[in-house]
Amino acid sequence: MRVLATAGHVDHGKSALVRALTGMEPDRYEEERRRGRTLDLGFVWTRLDALGDHLAFVDVPGHERFVPTMLAGAGPVPAVLFVVAADQGWQPQSQEHLAVLDALGVRHAVLAVTRGDLADPEPVRADAVARLADSSLGTVAAVAVSAVTGTGLDDLRTELARMAGALPDPDPDADVRLWLDRAFTVRGHGTVVTGTLGAGTLRVGDRLVTGDGSTVLRVRGLQSLHEDRAAVSGVARVAVNVHGPGDAGLTRGQVLLSPDCWRPTEVLDARIDGEPVAGLPRQVTLHLGTAAVPVTVRPLGTDTARLTLARPLPLRIGDRAVLRAPGGGRPPRGVTVLDVQPPRLTRRGAGRA
Structure with missing residues (x-):
């Protein structure tokens, strides 16, 4: 698919x-x-x-x-x-x-x-x-x-x-990171979430963790294009019947992950496309997958910044995302993740080149 x-x-x-x-x-x-x-x-x-x-x-x-x-x-x-x-x-x-x-x-x-x-x-x-x-x-x-x-x-x-x-083939053995775009309840089955599986493989019986790592869920059932499946590999549209504590609280913008494979972070260093970073508002929204998370921007250089997220996200070096200012009055800015465990900035003004 x-x-x-x-x-x-x-x-x-x-x-x-x-x-x-x-x-x-x-x-x-x-x-x-x-x-x-x-x-x-x-x-x-x-x-x-x-x-x-x-x-x-x-x-x-x-x-x-x-x-x-x-x-x-x-x-x-x-x-x-x-x-x-x-x-x-x-x-x-x-x-x-x-x-x-x-x-x-x-x-x-x-x-x-x-x-x-x-x-x-x-x-x-x-x-x-x-x-x-x-x-x-x-x-x-x-x-x-x-x-x-x-x-x-x-x-x-x-x-x-x-x-x-001509699209590149995804890796079926990649770590799963499923961004949720819908979540609903089906009588007799419980919580079902849907999303686009970009890579990796989901199987009935798998365990998945929520984006902050706090909850473990079990895959009770899988569908792709309305057909029951025992396993689905990306790229694919998937519907996942999950069961576990707090499954009813899943919503668009959350993410399900392969256990022990992702390290959620609230602080990252990133390269920002476009005009100098110093011109960005201090408070913007980071869009990654289906998530939209408020972030605080601290310039590090002309095109680099430290971003502090309002909630942790599972990120890896090279991930692409979008920064968008409140109200959308400014053009969106492309983001490339450079470091998901950046060193602490201790010196006053150390965030500026």
């Missing part, structure tokens, strides 16, 4: 497009279907013959108020279907979503120019391709489509299969 997220401005047809590609409804709530606007993450999939496997979509909302939700959907996913409408062109949330993907360092994408039945898609296609080329996404395949007439959908499936097939 391969998993990708959608991205693009509100009302540019992201949900309509994945609905047309998969035959499944990504909008899970009645209010979303009534308003014709995605408000939360949606999850659908299809099998692509050219890929020889399933392709799952995490459909994200496009409205500016839901950028944190978009980050929760795109954060754990290695690739994106970027959508721009032919009749509206590049819009503010197109730019913000691109800035988020660039900050995350996402390098794999296909561009879909929707509503090709309403306007000439070529000017918008050329403009969007140029904008994406200046980001981490680089040069991307672009397809003009119409979810209404079906024009271009076969070409889009071909490009999606080509892109998905």
